[in-house]
Amino acid sequence: MNRLALLTQALSSLQSWLNRFPGSDGGAAVQPGESGDADQLHRQPSSGEMETVLTELVRRLEGNYPFHSPVYAGQMLKPPHELAWLAHSLTMLINPNNHALDGGPPTSVMEKEVIPQFARMFGFTEPVLGHLTSSGTIANLEALWVARNVHPGKGIAFSDQAHYTHERMCSVLGIPSFKISTTPAGEWNLHELESIKDRVGTVVVTMGTTGAGRVEPLHELLPLFREMGLRVHLDAAYGGYFKLLEGTGAIDPLPWGWTGEADSLVIDPHKHGLQPYGCGCVLFRDPAVGRYYKHDSPYTYFSSDDLHLGEISLECSRAGAAAAGLWATLQVFGLEPMGRMGQVMQYCRKAAVRFADAAVATGRFVMLEAPELDIVVYAGVPEVGARTLRGVSAVSERVFRRGMERGADGVYVSLYTVPASQVLNVMPDLQPDAETVTVLRSVLMKPEHRDFVPELVRRLESLL
Numbered sequence: 387m388n389r390l391a392l393l394t395q396a397l398s399s400l401q402s403w404l405n406r407f408p409g410s411d412g413g414a415a416v417q418p419g420e421s422g423d424a425d426q427l428h429r430q431p432s433s434g435e436m437e438t439v440l441t442e443l444v445r446r447l448e449g450n451y452p453f454h455s456p457v458y459a460g461q462m463l464k465p466p467h468e469l470a471w472l473a474h475s476l477t478m479l480i481n482p483n484n485h486a487l488d489g490g491p492p493t494s495v496m497e498k499e500v501i502p503q504f505a506r507m508f509g510f511t512e513p514v515l516g517h518l519t520s521s522g523t524i525a526n527l528e529a530l531w532v533a534r535n536v537h538p539g540k541g542i543a544f545s546d547q548a549h550y551t552h553e554r555m556c557s558v559l560g561i562p563s564f565k566i567s568t569t570p571a572g573e574w575n576l577h578e579l580e581s582i583k584d585r586v587g588t589v590v591v592t593m594g595t596t597g598a599g600r601v602e603p604l605h606e607l608l609p610l611f612r613e614m615g616l617r618v619h620l621d622a623a624y625g626g627y628f629k630l631l632e633g634t635g636a637i638d639p640l641p642w643g644w645t646g647e648a649d650s651l652v653i654d655p656h657k658h659g660l661q662p663y664g665c666g667c668v669l670f671r672d673p674a675v676g677r678y679y680k681h682d683s684p685y686t687y688f689s690s691d692d693l694h695l696g697e698i699s700l701e702c703s704r705a706g707a708a709a710a711g712l713w714a715t716l717q718v719f720g721l722e723p724m725g726r727m728g729q730v731m732q733y734c735r736k737a738a739v740r741f742a743d744a745a746v747a748t749g750r751f752v753m754l755e756a757p758e759l760d761i762v763v764y765a766g767v768p769e770v771g772a773r774t775l776r777g778v779s780a781v782s783e784r785v786f787r788r789g790m791e792r793g794a795d796g797v798y799v800s801l802y803t804v805p806a807s808q809v810l811n812v813m814p815d816l817q818p819d820a821e822t823v824t825v826l827r828s829v830l831m832k833p834e835h836r837d838f839v840p841e842l843v844r845r846l847e848s849l850l
């Protein structure tokens with residue numbers, strides 16, 4: 387059965403529940419007006435009008451880059467799995483709100499069911515406190531807000547590889563932030579942290595950096611941070627699902643072995659977890675931090691004495707459909723290393739390894755580093771006469787623009803700015819005429835990328 391047939395079938399089953407209530411006409415509460423301008427304004431749009439708008443929408447949507455296709459190997463973008471799409475769309479017909487059990491009883495239960503699955507995956511000892519959020523940004527904001535409450539007056543430290551959201555959210559929260567520099571290989575300059583440790587309460591470790599997909603060495607850092615008396619928050623918004631590959635030999639297992647020791651963790655199901663946007667997740671190892679969320683609401687929590695998710699989250703309204711999409715996906719894909727989700731991650735990881743081998747084999751590209759997950763950072767070798775750092779940037783810009791111009795026959799990559807030293811490391815003979823260099827970056831986060839790699843590299847080479 388195709389996805390439309392599945393949706394139609396599920397819609398008609400749900401319709402019989404909807405029909406048991408008055409005014410059930412497919413979600414349109416407003417009935418056609420009888421006469422007069424005021425009524426006309428509120429008139430139910432005709433199917434003709436809706437069709438016209440949808441036709442125009444399709445025309446506009448075609449202005450997107452082809453995020454669904456493996457020719458798109460640019461940023462962290464891909465459509466959700468169709469099961470998530472179906473579950474999400476179906477639930478939207480009711481539009482429950484997971485802020486409170488009053489707003490979405492079944493989808494709140496689904497959310498409460500998925501949280502322990504993530505907790506177990508990361509090795510947190512249950513019970514934990516956790517919930518979904520609308521994004522990785524909000525999930526991290528909550529973790530930093532809890533960090534501030536646990537250590538009032540103290541700041542947050544993170545490496546210069548961390549997502550910019552940490553610095554920004556510290557400023558939102560009015561707490562000091564400390565950016566620790568790293569070596570070109572990504573090692574933390576720990577003496578910097580040592581010198582300010584009395585002013586720090588929590589350190590953020592990124593498991594899958596946004597730029598290069600690096601996994602910061604938690605196995606080395608966490609014991610040191612504990613000795614310094616610091617809390618540890620893991621930003622696994624991007625890399626979290628790679629935990630499934632810990633025991634498979636496909637990635638370095640060492641950092642992943644320590645995730646269960648962290649105080650809090652963020653993972654984004656709307657990145658690798660096959661979900662539409664609007665699905666982040668935050669977990670806290672100590673459920674007692676729930677006390678910081680305590681608030682009174684004279685209008686919200688009446689239908690049940692059970693925990694309402696709004697009582698343990700900073701956001702109020704939140705899509706119950708996001709929980710339904712994730713719950714449905716986990717029913718089929720699971721979170722087991724050898725299960726379907728593990729396979730998805732294997733494919734992405736293999737795509738990156740194959741890409742690195744194939745790109746280097748052309749002799750026209752150089753990898754800036756071996757990929758740790760499924761993000762590759764590379765540069766085109768500049769021609770004789772342009773063997774400078776600026777020459778490398780010019781090649782990157784050319785590949786980026788020409789690839790897009792070719793549309794379906796092209797390739798969509800992203801650009802990434804790195805310090806000159808990172809390029810000189812791999813091409814030491816280049817003239818150092820710039821402090822930073824624009825290089826190429828590809829996020830190979832679609833399983834389809836694995837088999838498309840030879841064609842991807844062929845297309846890239848043709849752009850040089």
Ligand SMILES: Cc1ncc(COP(=O)(O)O)c(C=O)c1O
Nearest residue numbers: 521522523549596621623624654
């Ligand atoms: C490591 C990391 N943290 C946080 C974020 C922010 O997440 P979101 O875009 O879901 O708000 C991102 C996004 O790319 C990320 O890669």
